[in-house]
Amino acid sequence: MQDAAGKKEHRLSLSVKMNLVTTGMILLVAGGLLLISYIVQGRRVTAMYYNRVETAATNAADLVDPDLLRSFRDKVLSEEFSTVRDAALSAGNPDIVKNYLEKQPSYYYEELRSEEANSGEGIDHYESLAFDYEVLSYDMQVARSGAVVTDVYIQYDKDGVTWNLVDPNEDFLYLGSIEEELPEFAAMEDNGYFPATVHKSRYGWLCSAYVPIKDTETGEAIAVVGADVDMNTIMQARKEFLVNSIIFVLLLTGLCILLNIFLIRRLAVDPLKKLTDAACGFAAVDREYTRDDIIHVDIRSNDEIGDLYHEIQEMQGRIVDYTGRMTAYAAEQSRIGTELELANRIQMSILPEVGPEIKDRKEFLLQASMTPAKEVGGDFYNFFLIDEDHLGLVMADVSGKGVPAALFMMASMILLKDLAVPGRKPSEILMQANNDICRNNKAKMFVTVWLGILKISTGLMTCASAGHEFPAVRGEDKTFRLFKDPHGFVLGGMEDMKYKDYELKLSPGDALFVYTDGVPEANDAAGAFFGTDRMEEALNLAQPGHPKDILMKVRESVETFAGGAEQFDDMTMMCLEYCGPGGA
Structure with missing residues (x-):
């Protein structure tokens, strides 16, 4: 790499630039x-x-x-x-x-x-x-x-x-x-x-x-x-007049150019060079700055260059103060980064894994995943057995980012699971959860939720949505399609909201795919979204296959589309395949 001195030797100096500009203007006017x-x-x-x-x-x-x-x-x-x-x-x-x-x-x-x-x-x-x-x-x-x-x-x-x-x-x-x-x-x-x-x-x-x-x-x-x-x-x-005029203008222009070069060097270039050398000396300090490092140059002009000199002195004073604060700030940021990383690990550890109580069931196959974005987010999923014949499924997306969203996510996740008791409909669970959240929602946060309860013995799934993304359902034709379910208001937005239940009848081989908006709103470098059409295409390319393979195929499609572009939202997915009462 070429050093700074080498670059200065080959660059066009300010003196030359100013002289070229003013000379050009003089010639243009002349x-x-x-x-x-x-x-x-x-x-x-x-x-x-x-x-x-x-x-x-x-x-x-x-x-x-x-x-x-x-x-x-x-x-x-x-x-x-x-x-x-x-x-x-x-x-x-x-x-x-x-x-x-x-x-x-x-x-x-x-x-x-x-x-x-x-x-x-x-x-x-x-x-x-x-x-x-x-x-x-x-x-x-x-x-x-x-x-x-x-x-x-x-x-x-x-x-x-x-x-x-x-x-x-x-x-x-x-x-x-x-x-x-x-x-x-x-x-x-x-x-x-x-x-x-x-x-x-x-x-x-x-x-x-x-x-x-x-x-x-x-x-x-x-x-x-x-x-x-x-x-x-x-x-x-006319020619004689032109020749005489050219001679006169050339002589006058030459005199103006020489005077201009002298004045620019005397009034601007030399003082600026002094400032440059002093500022470079300040920048070359490779230790913590002190007040003794602030420049002192013999510049007495009461013009913009004098103002610049005093501004540089003040700026260097602020730099000395700022570097001291930055040292403390860097230590604080390191601590915050460690805490955020710990919060992300805690968040991921709260999400359930497919344990033996789920994995050993023959009536269905289930897989869920969350790919976190750069910041700690508020997406979550949950699945749990309400009783031996009912499986609860939750897919949710909390507004906002960072630690507040993560804390709100954990509280919402625990609340929804506690309210999912035998005999309670999804609409009733969402209504009660919404009222509980609204009563203590000082941060004015909200969460979109899709909640489904599968009767394992029959394949009948009762669902309700609080403003969440449409689920994708695979039926008899073995093709995933978006199911445009009725939407209710988000949880935490307003008390006493009503939610509507709807039913999905799953036959053996049918499947359900739920997700957060991080999937269709994944973006490429140009800012274009992945979209639900590409999502459906990816779902159908993964068939036939285990829900784990389906989630993997969707994730690969999103990553290929994004092309390495940074994502700003979590990508959370869950897929259920119903195998029937007798199992697969």
Whole structure:
């Protein structure tokens, strides 16, 4: 066996346990705070970028000249421009579109274009449609600058179709192209407002918002300004916050853990170790304790550990006093145990044995037994010849355990035998015994009794029951069955109770089995009872056989069922087989 020192070397110390628990709690709280702060800050960052997207789109819409945009839109969406763009796409040359725009007059110089056409002079760049495009592009660039957005552009929506008009990040082939349909914007009205929305398109993972550009006089929506921000930018900002937060939390957590370890050792572990060593020294004393063995440790803290120290001192003082009392108590218990063992032997010696006056009778066979439980109990049986032709049988169970029950049992047994005189019926015997017991029953104890008187010459048995178990009877079919006899009240319960006689006619070969509740109420380890069904089965398995063999078979069946479980009630049985007037 491993000694105590060896166990202490391999166990997990209190210091380690407390540090692990508190460290785990600190980490859990830190992780929770980190998660909460990340979620809250992440939402704030996301909301900030959403707001910047919508602000950029709004600012761009405010910068654009609606009349200029309307003129530019109409020309870009014209069939003439579409033809030029198709040619540029086929050639893969955006300069074709650029050259076309250079030759088309600006919105501001429409009338000048007519005059110059008559004079044969060309259009200057600042008077061309290409300059209008640069103005609109510049407005988008201004709106994008400082707004932390990826792109700002102008589109035109009509009947679910979106045309691209202006995007500083694209070449001239972009003008007049049709944008892909995205399900996230399916609910968007033509050239209407749409809040910041996350989506994926050919341009990447974006957050986009749309604001209409309206005619200042009519309020008509001419087109929409769209603003994009790359979601990776948002996620990178959140990631940076998370990394910085983790570094800060790890540093703070490490500091808290070190401080926690120091305080736990200083305030709890060291004082407790002193107490442990002192208490182990007290426990190691292998002689009778004295007051000098009580521990004295330098612990001055005015907290629970100080209280524990004083409680240990008081407890050890009580132990010193208690061990002295226990020595005297052990001697007293030894004396009581000896007396109980003597009482059990006296109780067993009072029960009758099958002597020659019974054993030599040829008219019947009789056997009785009692297997006592752990404590002295109150079960008893009795059999005696009332006269040469009448045999008295008694089976009884006194309430309670211990010496009082044993004394009550002896008194009841003697009383019942004294009252069983020739000519007196079982009901009369029980009635008289009940009244005698009730008059002197200060302990309020009671006893259940089954009493039978067999007329030996005829096999007629007259019986009465004072609340006892049903007897089992074997008749012509050679099978034991419970006989549900009429029950009277227990003896000692109430005076002047009436009891009812009943008769059993026993033929040669018939048998009677009576018992106390220790048989059917024998229990196994799971608490299940043996029961009367198993008892009947055991009785019938023992046939044919002497009553002694029948009792032995029932006892073996009970012991097999119990499986070694401790029994708390005596197991008392008696079996009579009637052989007839001529004997067996």
